[in-house]
Amino acid sequence: MVTIKDISKKCGYSSATVSKALNGGADINQKTVEHILNVAKGMGYFPNAVARALKTNRTYNLGVLFVDKTFSGLAHEYFSSVLNSFKVEAERLGYDITFISRNINRVGMSYLDHCHYRGCDGVVIASIDFSDPDVVELVQSNIPIVTIDHVFNECTSILSDNVQSVKDLVTHVYNKGHRKIAFIHGEDTSVTRKRLGSFHRTCSNLGIDVQSEYLRAAIYHDPKSSGLATRELLALKNRPSCILYPDDFSILGGITEIERAGLSIPEDISIVGYDGIHLSQVLRPRLTTLRQDTEILGREAAAQLVDAIENPKSYIPQQIVVPGTVIAGETVKQLILAGNTHIFPIYASIFKEDINEKSISYCVGSAFAGHFRRIRAGRD
Amino acid sequence: MVTIKDISKKCGYSSATVSKALNGGADINQKTVEHILNVAKGMGYFPNAVARALKTNRTYNLGVLFVDKTFSGLAHEYFSSVLNSFKVEAERLGYDITFISRNINRVGMSYLDHCHYRGCDGVVIASIDFSDPDVVELVQSNIPIVTIDHVFNECTSILSDNVQSVKDLVTHVYNKGHRKIAFIHGEDTSVTRKRLGSFHRTCSNLGIDVQSEYLRAAIYHDPKSSGLATRELLALKNRPSCILYPDDFSILGGITEIERAGLSIPEDISIVGYDGIHLSQVLRPRLTTLRQDTEILGREAAAQLVDAIENPKSYIPQQIVVPGTVIAGETVKQLILAGNTHIFPIYASIFKEDINEKSISYCVGSAFAGHFRRIRAGRD
DNA sequence: TATCGTTTCTAAATCGTTTTCTGAAAAATA
DNA sequence: TATTTTTCAGAAAACGATTTAGAAACGATA
Incomplete structure (x- = not known):
């Protein structure tokens, strides 16, 4: 590998001068710069990130902490899409990414240890379990952090707009004439609570009385568990006309159960x-x-993180809410109702350029803590 | 951050001694080691990977080069599963992983440049396009390389056993009584050629005359294109009784077309x-x-790569073939045939422990180059 | 000519480790 | 006791970059 010293020897300038030429330093003659740059190119010089990092204490490495309950975070399409978009933007900005874990070399290492060990300039966190002490430790360190789909008030979060999205979905379904709407929701996370809250509020605003038997807990990304919930819903005397699922993948379990029951979708x-x-x-x-706009979620997370890293003084943590889009497919039947045919407008998708101007913070609250407690206790 | 120097000051030993104690060096008193270790622990010492890498020229970082035609490699479940398993094993062995790309900081950087820049100890490559000059440059460098699903004779490859797998699939279908078997294959890659070759050979061995109209090219992971191919197959006068698809995801396109044609699966x-x-x-x-056993593919790739890195003298590049498993679902109908009801045995899945002992290399050959040329020319 | 200000460059220190070489002290041997 | 060997610890030099303080060169000015 050709080093600065090699260039220095070859062209007669000191390594200090070469370094400055390479990095666009101020006090150096333009001609010298050109000459050195030429020589460097001719020799096939490439900087050594490791040496640079040691001196500058900047690795241009971003840590990625994706923790899934099944530890297969990458196989989860929502996460992997966000990650992919994060990666693309990070690379565009000159950063590489490194996965943060606790399993390095079998020794007990906290997430924070791992970040320090690798010298990550910043970390993006998308995790199921934000209450993990190791995650909390990391968040409270002085490493710049961006979280996805979870709010810590010390750091920037990128949030898929679960509240508005569920509102849009419910409104969409309502506009199709449905009044008996069931909601199979995921396990207790801040995301789930937001969706549930929005579900209740929207129904309430639309004049729908939410029956508690229409609310079923399942597990995200687990067709079996939503299949089970579906079966329960289908067995109800007063069967819902429409079921909302926790995610697209889970719906496969629902479809199976519905077909098994001899019913067809969306008839x-x-x-x-x-x-x-x-x-x-x-x-x-x-x-x-x-x-959910994984493209923007990932890109924005990277952009914010780099901003936080490169402008530590002026950076202001914020909550960025990324809108989702209702995709009207063919699985919601248009029902014909007697009266009450008012169509509610649904959220106009915000243009991508606008999202930086939004800095909204929702109150997650614990409105549904009781609900989840009941579920855990099997009394719901 | 607490450094070796800090420890050195605190306990009175030189930094050389501290370093040796920390790394289990030979010429040092056991008591001293214990004392230093205690102090280090007490101070919350963690080594600095950057500094260590600079000195030792070992980063304990593995490069991952996953190139997809759509540049969304991570969203591809097969790749992301392999990657996940690779990551887990790499971490267990004390290595982190870094994605290799060409897009760092907008400057034109080859894959090899990127690897040198980051000082990757080794690289795993899974790519659609192994003929990319940048990929070739990387493979021919002196960085240890492991490739997945492609053979370069200089380096170790981990191969999903496409030949045996297709043989098993065809045999399975044959045993169910099918003789009119169509094969929608992916675009021209070494994997596709292996599968095609195995398809032909197996059919030939089973006494099936492969009709060229039963072979259709599609694009991997693209339901639309396999949907199209399906439509063509269904329109044939002599319709196949069974269709093999390039991958599970593509099959969704097939299902759609089959249902549109008013046909049902597997009836x-x-x-x-x-x-x-x-x-x-x-x-x-x-x-x-x-x-395909993504778990083993990824794990074995990591294990081999680390072996190659840590034992450069004694390591022998090899081809490791990982068997797949036929999963008999419900989409292949049992046909009742007049005579010829001999059931062919299918490959017994090799136990996981055995794969290290296999070091088989297939001759990929270019037997199907003509076939693909014809496809590209639209004359097939 | 002496002084000052620029511009351009360099020497040297530094980042946190590892590693080689050296030598003192302790232990073993004669 | 004298000599050799072994054990243990430290000094110092790297690794490849960046950065600071200052030197040299050169005009311009008084």
Whole structure:
């Protein structure tokens, strides 16, 4: 590998001068710069990130902490899409990414240890379990952090707009004439609480009385568990006309159960997904779902993180809410109602350019803590 | 951050001694080691990977080069599963992983440049396009390389056993009584050629005359293109009784077309996938497919790469072939035939422990170059 | 000519480790 | 006791870059 010293020898300038030439330093003659740059190019010079990092204490490495309950974070399409977009933007800005974990070399290392060990300039966190002490430790360190789909008030968060999205979905379903809307929601996370809250509020605003038997807990990304919930819903005396699922993948379990019950979609029952993953766009009938904008979520997370890293003085942590889009497929039947045919407008998708101007923070609250406690206790 | 120097000051030993104590150096008193270790622990010392890397020229970082035609490698479940398993094993062995790309900081950087820049100890490559000059440059460098699903004779490759797997699939279908077997294959890659070759040979061995109209080219992971191919196959005068698809995801396009044609699966036509991704296990009827063992592929890739890095003298590059497993679902109908009901045995899945002992190299050859040329020229 | 101000460059220190070489002290041997 | 060997610890030099303080060169000015 050719080093600065090699260039220095070859062209007669000191290594200090060469370094400055390479980095666009101020006090150096333009001609010298050109000469050195030429020589460097001719010799095939490439900087050594490791040496640079040691001196400058900047690695241009971003840590990525994706923790999934099944530890297969990468196989989860929503996460992997966000990650992919994060990666693309990070690379565009000159950063590489490194996965943060606790398993390095078998020794007990906290996430923070790992970040220090690798010298990450910043970390993006997307985790199921934000209450993990190791995650908290990391968040409270002085490493710049951006979280996805979770709010810590010390750091920037990028949030998929679950509140508005569920509102849009419910409104969409309502406009199709549905009044008996069931909601199979995921396990207790801040995201789930937001969706549930929005579900209740929207129904309430639309004049729908939410029956508690229409609310079922399942596990995200687990078709079996939503299949089970579906079966329970289908067995109700007063069966819902439409079921909202925790995510697109889970819906496969629902479809199976519905077909097993001899019902057809959407003739006998309507279904709605969430996420808008690739799968949802190839199922037939096309799934009505909510597309989360993983592209923007990832890109914005990277952009914010780099901003925080490069402008530590002036950077202001913020909550960035990224809108989703209702994808009207073919799985929600248009019902014909007697009266009350008012169509409620649904959220106009915000233009991508606008999202930087939004800095909204929702109160997650614990309105649904009781609900989840009841579920855990099996009393719901 | 507490450094070796800090420890050195605190306990009175020189930094050389501290370093040796920390790394289990030879010429040092056991008591001293213990004392230093205690102090280090007490101070919350963690080594600095950057400094260490600068001195030792070992970063304990593995490069990952996953290039997809759509540049969304991570969203591809097969790749992301392999990667996840690779990551887990790499971390267990004390290595972190870094994505290699060409887009760092907008400057034109080759893959090799990027590896040198980051000082990767080794690189794993899974790419659609192994003929990319940048990929070739990387492979021919002196960085240890492991490739997945492609053979370069200089370096170790981990190969999903496409030849045996297709043989097993075809045999499985044959045993179910099918003789009119169509094969929708992916675009021209070494993997595709292996599968095609195995398809031909197996059919030939089973006494099936492969009709060229039963072979259709599509694009991997693209339901639209396999949907199109399906439509063509269904329109044939002599319709196949069973269709093999390039992958599980593509099959969604096939299902759509089959249903559109008013046919049902498997009553009217049988279908077979490939990959055994999560999706295939939740579709109903359950998909008959071939599960590629991404777990072993990834793990073995990491293990081999680390072996190559840590034992540069003694390491011998090899081809490791990882068997797949036929997953008999419900999408292949049992046909009742007049005579000829001999059941051929299918490959017994090799135990996981055995794979290290296999070091088989297939001759990929270019037997199908002509076939693909014809496809590209639209004359097939 | 002496002084000052620019511009352009360099020497040297530094980042946190590892590693080689050296030598003192302790232990073993004669 | 004298000599050799072994054990243990430290000094110092790297690794490849960046950065600071200051030197040299050169005009311009008084």
